[in-house]
Amino acid sequence: MNLVDLFNISLSERKDKLALQFGDEHFTFGDVDARSNRMANLLKAKGFVSGDRICVYLENCVEIIDIFLACVKTGIIFVPVNILYKEREMTHILTDADPKALIAKGEIPCDYQVWQLADIIEEVKHQPNTKPSVLLTGDNPATLIYTSGTTGASKGAILTHNNFMANGINLNACWKITEADRFLLALPLFHVHALGNGIMCWLLSGCTMKLLPRFEHGKAAEEFLTFKPTLFFGVPTIYIRLLDQPEDVARQIGANARLFVCGSAPLPAHILQEFQGKYGHVILERYGMTETLMNIGNPYVGERRPGSIGFPLPGISAKIILPDGREAGFDEEGEVHIKGPNVCAGYWRREQATAEAFSNGYFKTGDMGVMSADGYFTLKGRKSDLIISGGFNIYPREIEDFLLEQAGVAEAAVVGVPHETRGEMPVAYIVPDVGFDAALIEEKCKNAFASFKVPRSFITVENLPRTALGKVQKHLLPKP
Numbered sequence: 450m451n452l453v454d455l456f457n458i459s460l461s462e463r464k465d466k467l468a469l470q471f472g473d474e475h476f477t478f479g480d481v482d483a484r485s486n487r488m489a490n491l492l493k494a495k496g497f498v499s500g501d502r503i504c505v506y507l508e509n510c511v512e513i514i515d516i517f518l519a520c521v522k523t524g525i526i527f528v529p530v531n532i533l534y535k536e537r538e539m540t541h542i543l544t545d546a547d548p549k550a551l552i553a554k555g556e557i558p559c560d561y562q563v564w565q566l567a568d569i570i571e572e573v574k575h576q577p578n579t580k581p582s583v584l585l586t587g588d589n590p591a592t593l594i595y596t597s598g599t600t601g602a603s604k605g606a607i608l609t610h611n612n613f614m615a616n617g618i619n620l621n622a623c624w625k626i627t628e629a630d631r632f633l634l635a636l637p638l639f640h641v642h643a644l645g646n647g648i649m650c651w652l653l654s655g656c657t658m659k660l661l662p663r664f665e666h667g668k669a670a671e672e673f674l675t676f677k678p679t680l681f682f683g684v685p686t687i688y689i690r691l692l693d694q695p696e697d698v699a700r701q702i703g704a705n706a707r708l709f710v711c712g713s714a715p716l717p718a719h720i721l722q723e724f725q726g727k728y729g730h731v732i733l734e735r736y737g738m739t740e741t742l743m744n745i746g747n748p749y750v751g752e753r754r755p756g757s758i759g760f761p762l763p764g765i766s767a768k769i770i771l772p773d774g775r776e777a778g779f780d781e782e783g784e785v786h787i788k789g790p791n792v793c794a795g796y797w798r799r800e801q802a803t804a805e806a807f808s809n810g811y812f813k814t815g816d817m818g819v820m821s822a823d824g825y826f827t828l829k830g831r832k833s834d835l836i837i838s839g840g841f842n843i844y845p846r847e848i849e850d851f852l853l854e855q856a857g858v859a860e861a862a863v864v865g866v867p868h869e870t871r872g873e874m875p876v877a878y879i880v881p882d883v884g885f886d887a888a889l890i891e892e893k894c895k896n897a898f899a900s901f902k903v904p905r906s907f908i909t910v911e912n913l914p915r916t917a918l919g920k921v922q923k924h925l926l927p928k929p
Contacts, residue, residue, distance in 0.1 A: 485518030499524025529639035587611035605797030617649030628655035633678035703728035765789035836865035857885030
């Protein structure tokens with residue numbers, strides 16, 4: 450079985466049901482099917498065959514869905530590219546993926562042959578909407594999705610039809626997503642959060658989805674109140690902005706909704722609690738990666754524990770591994786290792802990196818965490834972020850979470866800087882809010898932490914460099 454077989458439950462069996470809204474446009478599942486068939490036939494007419502790559506550098510639009518589904522139906526490998534990427538990042542991906550074509554709208558930030566979206570839209574009108582006939586299995590690659598590159602050059606994770614199917618089936622089952630849901634999607638389709646979770650849940654469940662070009666704070670209330678979604682996927686930065694809504698608006702949005710999900714970056718516990726107080730919902734926090742789609746999640750029914758990511762999803766094994774290779778005991782910190790049908794087939798054209806990413810059949814996530822005696826997993830930070838000061842381990846997230854609880858701190862990031870005698874020392878970068886007092890913050894840190902964890906300095910910045918999904922790019926912070 451491949452993705453087409455599962456998607457057909459909606460594309461064919463629900464062909465007359467409203468599937469998608471984008472702006473003023475409305476499409477049934479039959480429309481979505483026919484549009485992607487025409488796109489598939491256009492790509493075949495242009496010489497594409499199964500295994501070829503096509504890069505897409507576009508803001509959210511219906512055509513991205515057309516192209517993705519056309520690729521799924523033909524075996525072409527879909528390669529979405531972050532629209533915030535500049536010349537160096539774009540050139541790296543285009544060189545590495547070696548696509549047969551790049552589809553974009555307008556200028557791109559590097560020297561490469563581009564198929565303009567406007568031309569594609571015109572050409573596809575003349576193609577038949579007959580279904581392509583290509584033999585594909587679940588092991589066929591569906592996409593190459595490049596890691597966010599927060600510490601170095603990004604790698605292309607090979608995600609198969611089986612990976613996407615396992616992920617979508619899990620999420621719909623665990624989060625009770627059905628065709629009765631109304632799903633508002635404001636996340637970028639170039640990222641696995643929207644593509645691997647959002648699009649999968651939509652097409653497998655047959656719910657009605659409204660796709661936004663992007664999340665816009667000023668338009669958020671109108672979008673929620675007019676569409677009345679029961680389901681919403683977001684990232685911490687979005688939920689922080691939603692806290693700006695007036696109490697009456699928040700109550701209305703919450704009254705229509707069934708589930709709010711957060712991922713892609715850690716959600717501060719106090720944001721979860723503030724959101725619950727204002728919207729009447731406990732955000733369901735979960736954990737996933739480009740290479741593995743979704744791994745672990747808080748329960749739909751049961752305790753959604755603040756700061757925790759919950760339990761491994763069905764069919765997925767997770768364990769905490771200590772530096773010496775032993776499995777950790779309860780509440781012992783180590784690296785999270787994952788095994789399951791969600792894990793990618795490896796990195797594109799990087800055999801060594803693929804081999805290094807696995808141990809005893811488990812994928813090494815690079816995330817540090819602990820498991821409690823009752824099975825909840827909690828992340829402590831990236832292994833690569835670990836600060837070793839005078840022989841003591843410091844996990845920046847512990848300090849960052851504390852700083853975010855303090856008045857006058859809008860955003861915070863902690864990194865290690867070289868030190869003559871201790872090896873490294875933590876330094877805090879803070880986006881100040883009203884009432885920020887560095888001396889008071891330092892005093893509170895001294896009262897809360899062992900001396901080696903207290904940042905040696907508190908540097909104020911206008912903003913923290915982030916990826917499109919809100920992950921802080923610590924390597925881009927100014928040097929202290």
